Amino acid sequence: GAVVSQHPSRVICKSGTSVKIECRSLDFQATTMFWYRQFPKKSLMLMATSNEGSKATYEQGVEKDKFLINHASLTLSTLTVTSAHPEDSSFYICSPFMNTEAFFGQGTRLTVV
Amino acid sequence: QKEVEQNSGPLSVPEGAIASLNCTYSDRVSQSFFWYRQYSGKSPELIMSIYSNGDKEDGRFTAQLNKASQYVSLLIRDSQPSDSATYLCAVTDPGGYQKVTFGTGTKLQVIP
Numbered sequence: 001g002a003v004v005s006q007h008p009s010r011v012i013c014k015s016g017t018s019v020k021i022e023c024r025s026l027d028f029q030a031t032t033m034f035w036y037r038q039f040p041k042k043s044l045m046l047m048a049t050s051n052e053g054s055k056a057t058y059e060q061g062v063e064k065d066k067f068l069i070n071h072a073s074l075t076l077s078t079l080t081v082t083s084a085h086p087e088d089s090s091f092y093i094c095s096p097f098m099n100t101e102a103f104f105g106q107g108t109r110l111t112v113v
Numbered sequence: 114q115k116e117v118e119q120n121s122g123p124l125s126v127p128e129g130a131i132a133s134l135n136c137t138y139s140d141r142v143s144q145s146f147f148w149y150r151q152y153s154g155k156s157p158e159l160i161m162s163i164y165s166n167g168d169k170e171d172g173r174f175t176a177q178l179n180k181a182s183q184y185v186s187l188l189i190r191d192s193q194p195s196d197s198a199t200y201l202c203a204v205t206d207p208g209g210y211q212k213v214t215f216g217t218g219t220k221l222q223v224i225p
Contacts, residue, residue, distance in 0.1 A: 006156075034213065043201065043217040044157070093156050095213070100145045100164070100205065102213045104156040 002028045006094050006105025013084055013112055021079045021108045023094030029074035030096030030103075035067075038091040038107075050077060084112040116140075119202050119216035127224050132189040134219050136202030139183070143204040146178055148187045151199045151218065160200070161187065192223045 003026040013019050023033065032051055036044040048064075050056035050071040058064045068080040077096070081088055089112045094105040116139040126132045134148070145164055149157035161176040163169045163185065169176045175188040185204075189196055202216040 044215045046212075046215075049212065091154075097213070101159065101162060102147070102203070102205075104158070107156045109154070 002026075002096070002098065002103045004094070004096055004103050004105045006108060008108055009106055010109045011111070013110070015085055015112055016083055018080055018082045019084055019110060021081070021092055021094070021110075023077045023079070023096070023105045025075050025096045025098075025103070028096075028098050030077075030098055031074060032097040033069075033071050033077040034095040034097060034102065035069060035077075035079050036093045036095060038093060044093065047079075081110065084110070086112045088112050117202055117204055117214050117216035119200075119219045121217055122220040123222050124219055125222045125224055126192050128192060128194060130192050132192045132196065132221055132223070134187040134189075134200050134202075134221065136185045136187075136216055137183055138185070138202075138204045138214075140204070140206060140214075141180075141183065143183075143206055145205040146176070146185045147203040147205075147213075148174075148176060148185075149201040149203060149215075150196075151201055153199075157201055189221075192221075194223045194225050197221055197223045 005024045035047045047062045048056040048058045050069050056069040071077040093107045095102045118137050147162050148160040151157040163176040163178045173190045177186045199218040199220045201218045
């Protein structure tokens with residue numbers, strides 16, 4: 001299967017700071033990248049969809065100015081959580097899409113204190 | 114709004130038994146169907162994909178798709194304690210972004 005590298009795997013940050021999460025597809029090119037958030041014991045919630053070289057499309061209720069997505073190349077996408085607050089604490093997962101299949105990064109556990 | 118529905122469980126089965134996981138979806142134009150397994154604190158991993166009506170077998174896993182009934186299932190034969198996880202059903206539509214919609218997942222517990 002395709003190899004996806006997401007890091008950091010865990011991050012603890014202070015309230016008000018920003019955190020960048022990086023997602024790389026190591027052996028394939030992903031034209032589409034999905035970013036998900038998952039709260040404990042809940043399912044994956046799609047935050048946004050991005051295509052290489054264009055602006056991300058955000059799901060309803062997701063603040064685009066708070067969750068900045070950059071998809072500068074076919075192998076790299078980043079999610080920056082700006083001015084993080086404790087309610088942003090969650091498990092963030094990137095999912096590059098190729099052909100008809102979605103692959104997943106290892107996830108990032110964000111804790112905002 | 115597209116929906117993918119699963120029973121949240123937990124579904125408990127004894128070791129060696131068959132576990133049957135079910136999923137229904139609302140969008141008739143959905144084309145691709147997937148089952149993912151997610152261990153606690155980990156990302157989902159792909160178990161099976163199925164695109165046409167009928168059964169698809171891979172080792173101990175069998176996916177079944179019935180587009181007329183908008184129903185997809187996953188059977189796990191000879192269930193093992195290591196199969197204990199949450200199983201997510203996912204469907205994609207033929208739209209430009211191939212958006213993936215996930216169900217809420219069914220928690221499976223295999224009792225030794």
